């Protein structure tokens with residue numbers, strides 16, 4: 015399975031790591047804009063040296079309870095970082111956004127992939143994504159970040175997520191986006207209880223039925239910190255356990271904070287997979 019964008023290709027035969035860079039007030043926040051950019055770039059360089067294939071840039075916190083961010087603020091956060099990364103590195107850059115204008119300007123600034131936790135449901139997002147003509151990750155979310163964790167419930171979790179992804183794939187195809195540009199993601203932590211999250215992980219291989227790359231993002235999320243009763247920064251082992259399980263279940267892209275450790279985990283998963291054929 016090969017992902018293509020602009021002049022780039024990415025071999026998804028074995029899992030690739032997507033390194034997280036949040037440009038939000040609670041990250042890289044100390045110091046002025048210059049220090050923020052320089053610190054972000056050092057963080058990016060360290061993840062690339064560790065072997066990450068994709069750098070995911072997000073300017074809107076979509077953690078449970080997060081408030082909305084306006085488009086001007088989001089653009090001001092992410093565009094300078096994307097431009098600076100593009101000038102310095104040849105890695106893949108994904109833009110973690112739901113806003114049409116941010117998608118357009120981020121791809122024009124050098125982003126190679128659109129990563130939308132709202133699966134192109136915001137106004138103009140389908141059209142912007144079609145115009146951008148790059149791969150798109152469609153993620154399942156039930157509700158919105160502000161309220162999605164208020165007692166989420168499903169008649170049939172897997173069937174509900176599947177149906178959502180089917181509908182979003184159809185919406186993309188109806189707007190001139192080929193299904194071969196698409197990446198799917200069950201959206202760990204986005205309108206799910208802990209039980210829902212671990213059921214999704216346990217049955218992750220069911221989502222291969224679409225014949226499209228799967229992205230899994232569980233790194234340092236509450237499904238881990240609440241289970242282990244530890245703060246997120248102390249959840250590296252739990253995050254690596256989730257990454258291992260996702261890799262063994264065939265996830266093609268794994269979105270993480272701890273890149274070096276996850277690269278090591280995937281190397282072990284790959285050799286085991288080779289002996290399992």
Ligand SMILES: Nc1nc2[nH]c(SCC(=O)O)nc2c(=O)[nH]1
Nearest residue numbers: 076077129151153199201202231
């Ligand atoms: N595709 C995709 N994009 C994401 N962006 C975030 S932001 C919240 C956090 O990192 O805790 N999570 C995800 C995820 O799970 N999948």
